[in-house]
Amino acid sequence: xxQLVESGGGLVKPGGSLRLSCAASGFIFSNAWMNWVRQAPxxxxxxxxxxxxxxxxxxxEYAAHVKGRFTISRDDSKNTLYLQANSLQTEDTAVYxxxxxQYFDFWGQGTLVTVSS
Amino acid sequence: xxxxxxxxxxxxxxxxxxxxxNCRSSQSVLYSSNxxxxxxxxxxxxxxxxxxxxxxxxxxxxxxxxxxxxSGSGTDFTxxxxxxxxxxxxxxxxxxxYSNPYTFGQGTKLEIK
Numbered sequence: 001x002x003q004l005v006e007s008g009g010g011l012v013k014p015g016g017s018l019r020l021s022c023a024a025s026g027f028i029f030s031n032a033w034m035n036w037v038r039q040a041p042x043x044x045x046x047x048x049x050x051x052x053x054x055x056x057x058x059x060x061e062y063a064a065h066v067k068g069r070f071t072i073s074r075d076d077s078k079n080t081l082y083l084q085a086n087s088l089q090t091e092d093t094a095v096y097x098x099x100x101x102q103y104f105d106f107w108g109q110g111t112l113v114t115v116s117s
Numbered sequence: 118x119x120x121x122x123x124x125x126x127x128x129x130x131x132x133x134x135x136x137x138x139n140c141r142s143s144q145s146v147l148y149s150s151n152x153x154x155x156x157x158x159x160x161x162x163x164x165x166x167x168x169x170x171x172x173x174x175x176x177x178x179x180x181x182x183x184x185x186x187x188s189g190s191g192t193d194f195t196x197x198x199x200x201x202x203x204x205x206x207x208x209x210x211x212x213x214x215y216s217n218p219y220t221f222g223q224g225t226k227l228e229i230k
Contacts, residue, residue, distance in 0.1 A: 035219075045159075045167065045210055045221040063218045097166055103157045103214055105178065107166035 002026040004098045004108030011114045016088050020111055022081040022098030030076040031055065033102055036083050038094035039110070048096070051081070066092075088115045119143050119213050123222035129230040136198040138225045140211035145191045148215065155215035158187055158196045161224075162207045170209075171196065203229065 008020040022034070033056070036048040049062040049072045060072050071084040081098055095110040120143040130136040146155045154174035159167040169178045171187035174194055184199045198205055206229060211222040 044224050045212070047219040047221070050219075061217045103155075103169065103172040104159070104167075104212065104219075105169045105172070107168070110166055 002100070002106045004100065004106060006096065006098050006108045006111035009096065009111030009113045011116065012088055013117055014089055014115055016115070017084070017086045018088065018113060020083040020085065020096055020113070022083075022108060024079045024081065024098075024100075027100070029074075029079040032100050034072075034074060034081045035099040035101075035104060036070075036072060036081075037097045037099050037104070037107075038092075038113075039097070040091075040094045043094075046094075048083070085113070088113070090115050118218055119146065119216060119220055121211055121213055121220050121222040123209075123211060123225045125225060126223065127226040127228065129228045130198075130201045131230045132203065133200050134230075136201050136205070136227055138196045138209050138211075138227070140189075140194040140196070140222050142192045142194075142213055146213045146215040147191050154190050154194070155213055156187075156189070156194050157212045157214060158185075159210045159212065160205075160207045161210065167210065198227075201227075201229070 003025045005023045031053050033052045035050045038046050051072045052059045069087045073082045093115045095112050097110045098108040100106045122141045124139045156174040158171040160170050161167040170181050170185050175187045186197050188195050208224045208226050210224050
């Protein structure tokens with residue numbers, strides 16, 4: 001059974017940083033393309049970024065609104081995906097989901113990031 | 118960026134009736150080299166993460182009931198629920214995975230009439 005468990009969310013002040021993690025199991029993580037998608041409270045879905053498998057080049061892509069502030073990485077030995085979020089702004093407040101694959105086939109339960117003073 | 122526009126924003130349908138949700142992309146998401154539309158549909162129920170229903174515009178994800186179907190090509194797509202069940206109440210999103218940024222529609226809220 002595929003499982004994705006996000007962690008690391010919480011309350012942070014504007015300008016602060018957080019590191020989110022996503023622990024994966026039930027599939028061959030090293031072969032998977034992985035995404036981060038976020039959802040602000042009561043709002044729609046917004047893609048944050050993606051990292052391809054090393055076999056597919058390990059390419060990392062970001063949405064323009066987070067490029068330069070957020071960094072996606074993976075540790076295939078630990079079956080874990082990361083999102084380092086720096087210079088957080090109030091508009092980054094959202095549930096952050098870890099999602100597998102090119103067509104976003106499996107989603108974790110999400111972790112809530114709240115940016116507020 | 119490719120803008121995804123869904124219609125309607127909300128929809129109320131009687132149990133057992135057909136529900137149709139439309140999605141239009143601001144540019145084609147059909148990749149000519151493999152003739153595939155890079156378009157997916159998701160269902161999100163309150164308090165839950167989204168769930169993939171349809172990918173490649175018309176391929177049903179494993180385990181998804183066959184009352185859900187996707188159609189369309191290029192820039193115009195449709196999600197159809199052939200006979201609405203109570204458990205289908207949710208917000209539905211389309212998404213293009215053709216080009217960065219991989220954008221979602223604004224969502225369509227489906228309710229029971």
